[in-house]
Amino acid sequence: MIAPSSSRTYDLVICGGGLAGLGLARQLRLSGNALSILVLDPIERPLPHAGFKIGESTVEIGAYYYHHTLQMYDYLESAHLEKLGLRYFFGSTGDFASRPEYGARRFLPAKSYQIDRGTFETRLRELVVDDRVDLVEGARVRDIDIDEQEDQPHTVHWIDANGIEHQTRARWVVDAMGRRRYLQSRLGHMKKAPRPRNSVWWRVKGKVSVNDWVPRSNVEWHQRAEDDRWQSTCHLMGEGYWVWIIPLAPDNTSIGIVALDDVHPYHSYGPTPEKAMEWLRTHEPDLARAMEGHDVIDFGRLKSYSHSSTRVISGKRWACTGVSGVFADPYYSVGTNIIAYSNGFIQRLIEKDQAGEPLEEYAEYANRYVLTLNDAITENISRGMRNLRxxxxxxxxxxxxxxxxxxxxxxxxxxxxxxxxxxxxxxxxxxxxxxxxxxxxxxxxxxxxxxxxxxxxxxxxxxxxxxxxxxxxxxxxxxxxxxxxxxxxxxxxxxxxxxxxxxxxxxxxxxxxxxxxxxxxxxxxxxxxxxxxxxxxxxxxxxxxxxxxxxxxxxxxxxxxxxxxxxxxxxxxxxxxxxxxx
Missing domain, CATH: 1.20.1260 (Ferritin)
Structure with a gap:
């Protein structure tokens, strides 16, 4: 925790200290880059466990980014749950065991993890501070002035936890402030995704496992998976919707509803936990019964969660990473994948800038790559949602x-x-x-x-x-x-x-x-x-x-x-x- 002078100029200011922003700071340090970095985030430690942020499931690229690029393998193995792959249960009129199942019997050769965001981001904050990154918690970004002249720094206006105003100059600015999407709005790059989809979710204490919904006498069903299905990211599938069940170490569970708005309007299951439970009792009664008796840690909701952009990376020395730029869909757990690609491009652009190389052509390529990848994933998932049953x-x-x-x-x-x-x-x-x-x-x-x-x-x-x-x-x-x-x-x-x-x-x-x-x-x-x-x-x-x-x-x-x-x-x-x- 530092209190930088308003007169200081940084090489890079990262606005936002979540997965994307902290990941970029650590990635740059581990690459051997000694540039000066300031990270600003409004949330102060201690960060809550289990009920902090949504987005707990990773797949192979995201896991590789964490354990290889950010060098957090030992920490992931000791503090978080290895993921038993993605698992899908399709609609059925019979008991739960009769639902067709798509999953894996054992843990996959290439690892992935279920992340408790509170504990994970706490560890990332500790690591970036150890890496000599200046981190200011309780800092609220008020404005970002982008100066497009080649040799002029940008200016970030922010207020610290004591209400003191600061103006910090930086050669590079990265917006990692999540759904606030400040630079996207300020610069006019926001773009809506097609086919609106909405979501509500709970985090509850204790394990909510599909294994408990099938009698142990059904040996064949239980032997399909060598390990507890609780460690999978389970999807319960129906027409125009899916419901996630994600484990959080050591023994909590994240549960959420995702639905196409024109099939299941938001008002049919939101914005209250009572309406969401009523919807579950109709569409996924096994899960509704399983949640009874579990204390609720938190409840969240989000309308039209998917979005795109016309630009997330610029040769004018600014970028957006993570949800501040684009967000495809949680269906395949690819959020960290997009962060990994984006942060790789941002690192390369900063290195080119330090070497005195021109940026515009490469920035155009990087921007096109990220947007094409995100939009293709979004289109692929949204077009398949009507057939999930x-x-x-x-x-x-x-x-x-x-x-x-x-x-x-x-x-x-x-x-x-x-x-x-x-x-x-x-x-x-x-x-x-x-x-x-x-x-x-x-x-x-x-x-x-x-x-x-x-x-x-x-x-x-x-x-x-x-x-x-x-x-x-x-x-x-x-x-x-x-x-x-x-x-x-x-x-x-x-x-x-x-x-x-x-x-x-x-x-x-x-x-x-x-x-x-x-x-x-x-x-x-x-x-x-x-x-x-x-x-x-x-x-x-x-x-x-x-x-x-x-x-x-x-x-x-x-x-x-x-x-x-x-x-x-x-x-x-x-x-x-x-x-x-x-």
Missing amino acids: VGPVTALKTIWDYYIGWGTSDPQYYHELYLDPALARAISGLVSRVVVTQARMLALFETWGQHTSQRRVQFGYIDYIDDLPTLKAMHLRTLPHRTPTTVREQLAYMRDAVDRIEEVAQIIFRMAVRDVHPDEYPRIASSWINIEAIGLDPSLWESAGLFRPRSQPRDFSAHEAEFSRLFRWTEEEASALAAASS
């Missing part, structure tokens, strides 16, 4: 999303390929097939999920690691000792990943046609098709070029067999297929 379709879409992430996006972060525009152009050439196919696949999943015919394809349980060896091989590339070591090897891995993704598109398309149009299935059952022409309207197949593939046909029967083992087909489908074949 449809287990087979959403499970296959989730598998598809994992292939895209672990095959093309994650390697760019682990190997820092994303920081180099030249490498990014090479990657863009590799994944060009996937870009077009992604749009086609999203439309296919939407159409498939809304189809009104009798569902012919079903599943009971999918372990997305052990049951899908090809996908698991992609996941294993995220382990430090398994990653390619040269750029050539990294690009070769991504080239192979794109081939596997193309095969998955072929496999899922066949399944969709078999389910929706079994009479048309023989036309495509043994065809190597053009994945850029996929669609569920058979009348358009010829004109779209479905049977004119742009890649070399190959045998993917072993890959297809991985999927075939996981799904079963009804007798009605078998009869329809036999009739079509004859």
Whole structure:
């Protein structure tokens, strides 16, 4: 805790001392950069445990950012919970054990964590102070003057905990103040996300675990997971909504409702905990009963939580990181992923500035990369929400999303390929097939999920690691000792990943046609098709070029067999297929 002189000029002022701001400060220090840094935050320690901030779940990139980039592995292992992956339970009219389940039997090879934000951010504050970063708690930022002249510093106006006003100059300013989004509003860069979604949440004392909702006599169900499902980020899925259950060390639980506004209007479950519990009793009664008797630590709510921007990184020596810039959606727990990418770009720009290099061209590239990534994730998740009740379709879409992430996006972060525009152009050439196919696949999943015919394809349980060896091989590339070591090897891995993704598109398309149009299935059952022409309207197949593939046909029967083992087909489908074949 320091009281800097108003006359002092810093190299960098970070407005906001949460995950994004503190992470950037520590990242810069660990890189060996000795620039002067001031962090301002209105909240003073001690920070509350369990009921501090929302956003407790991480996935592989976010966890890697914490334990590798920020060098907090030992702390994470000792003070927080390792995450048993993402887990999904789809809608069912029977008891909870009858709900189709998508998850993992055991902890994933590449780690992720469930974070108690209060204890985690307390530790980060201690670390940045030890790293000789000036941290002022109880500081409220009143204004930020951006001076776009190359040699002129910006000015941050703030008030300390004693009410004393300060004006601090800085060559760089980063807004990490979260949903206040000060620079976004001040500079006119705010952008709304499509398809409004809202959320309410509780943190409660004690464990709320789905394991307790199924009798121990159901041995088969309990043996699906070797460890307690409580340590997963559990999703309870229904039409236009999902509900999270996230553990917080040592024995508390975060629970939240997320819903499309045009399917479940906010007033149907917000803004009070009483209305939210009433909604749970209707849509997720097992969870509502499980919450009875648990003391509530806090209750929160947020309307239209997702947002984007027209600019988050500028060559004029300012940036927004974390929620102050963009926020996609909590569905895949990617908030820290976006922070990791953004802070990497900010560090690189500051280093270029220190070296006297021009900034504008690289800043344009960095800004475009972050916004494209965020908006693609937002679009992907929001377009799938109406079908969350449809287990087979959403499970296959989730598998598809994992292939895209672990095959093309994650390697760019682990190997820092994303920081180099030249490498990014090479990657863009590799994944060009996937870009077009992604749009086609999203439309296919939407159409498939809304189809009104009798569902012919079903599943009971999918372990997305052990049951899908090809996908698991992609996941294993995220382990430090398994990653390619040269750029050539990294690009070769991504080239192979794109081939596997193309095969998955072929496999899922066949399944969709078999389910929706079994009479048309023989036309495509043994065809190597053009994945850029996929669609569920058979009348358009010829004109779209479905049977004119742009890649070399190959045998993917072993890959297809991985999927075939996981799904079963009804007798009605078998009869329809036999009739079509004859």
